[in-house]
Amino acid sequence: MANVSKFSPVRPMTLSCKDCSLAELCLPRGLNPSEFEQFMSMVRQRASRISGDILYRTGDTFRAIYAIKTGSIKTLVSSSDGEEQITGFFMPGELFGFDGLDYGHSCTAVALEPTLLCELPVASVDELAHQIPGLRREIFRMMSRKLSEKQSMLFLLGRRKADQRLATFLLSLSTRMQYRGLSGNEIRLSMSRHDVANYLGMASETVSRLLSRLSKEKVISVNGRTVVIENPVALRARVEPCITPNAVTLDAVSTG
Amino acid sequence: MANVSKFSPVRPMTLSCKDCSLAELCLPRGLNPSEFEQFMSMVRQRASRISGDILYRTGDTFRAIYAIKTGSIKTLVSSSDGEEQITGFFMPGELFGFDGLDYGHSCTAVALEPTLLCELPVASVDELAHQIPGLRREIFRMMSRKLSEKQSMLFLLGRRKADQRLATFLLSLSTRMQYRGLSGNEIRLSMSRHDVANYLGMASETVSRLLSRLSKEKVISVNGRTVVIENPVALRARVEPCITPNAVTLDAVSTG
DNA sequence: CGTTAATTTGATCATCTTCAACATGAGTGG
């Protein structure tokens, strides 16, 4: 067995929703004060102290929806011949676990570093979805968004070359950091090159090479797991090489 | 513009839920008679007479959840440089449209042939999700399942070779036909080779070649868009070539 | 500091794409 260590409950809670800086990005956004109070009373916390801890496995009964407070998580699906595909990385403020509502979880969730999670237990999901229409809609919206994100990933894996995939990945991480108020230019990767490669459907050697190349071309600078985006425009131009260069040129002309 | 034709409302309904042979696979399964009645009263129908009709486009406001009565639908996402990725094929009894609940649809839905749809309008989704807890849970479950299916597709695109992808695709179609009571051995593809290839992240020439090869090897027989699975065991063996051959061998030995 | 894991880099190889030519087939108008 690779890892039998598990996430443990945290009591008392490290930080309530009321004082959480991520609350605006989280499930209870848009709730009125009394609804928010009700929501808050049902949230629990759970933490892992080390990287590699498993939160749930494929087939496990659905117990809760999770939000990341600090740290990060990867989810992966695996086949009977032992191959694995990482299907998501989750950072602070992001929600996951929605795949478990049908017949238990269809993926495994693993900590990439020491991680603190908030969870809304399944019974509470059901109860609150019934009692608070705004929250029910928010859950629908969130699941819908997850579906859309997966579709974007299908596009990325199905139609894009390796260099475009990596550029898209870096920009996605950057955007998500900006979304929670950070600059997004300096990215600390919490996952290995192997994980990045797996997520993007390529070999880890390819990730290494592409990072080196982007680095040589002054688009990014790489220092271990820290990536700095030196030239965001150039990086974005990698994503859609067929049209973006023109757009950039035109832009440069019109503003020049 | 490729196609401006649209799906049109069908009134009176061709067939009510009460008499629909697919009702057991559909959203209202598990509802009690009065709930079923309430559900049924809110369902509308919509039809396209030709292939290529567009039901909704990326960015369109979410108007309804759809179920296929007859015919088939593909959904696709596209990028600003005109590339497209098909993200799903839907057959009779299957539900789709759940990607639209966040900020409108994130994909485009196109008829692959003359198609009759049932739809549950957005207002009804909200109302019924509130009034019928069983239906709310069913919608949650269905969205969760969609998420799981997308994860399986990510695995397929990220970790599998072209021949494994195609074999998986054929088996998936077969399984889905069996699910609605058909034998599943004779598959009428409603989509072009190009669409199959796009869905599986490869070139249409590759699909042609792989079908020819499987045909030459007597695993399937191909006649235009009709594919007959001649040797299901062999086809399944293609999906996980690393381990399945052994399992098959052992099986043959033990039953021999 | 030694030991192991992670990463980088180089060289070769397989898979699959692309380009091109040809075949098939459905639909159309003569």
Added chain:
DNA sequence: CCACTCATGTTGAAGATGATCAAATTAACG
């Protein structure tokens, strides 16, 4: 009904992308 046309599908050959294998380098950690 048949020739024609356009869309779709098949097959071959060449080339590109990225995987795999192997070795060297760096980083992480007790």
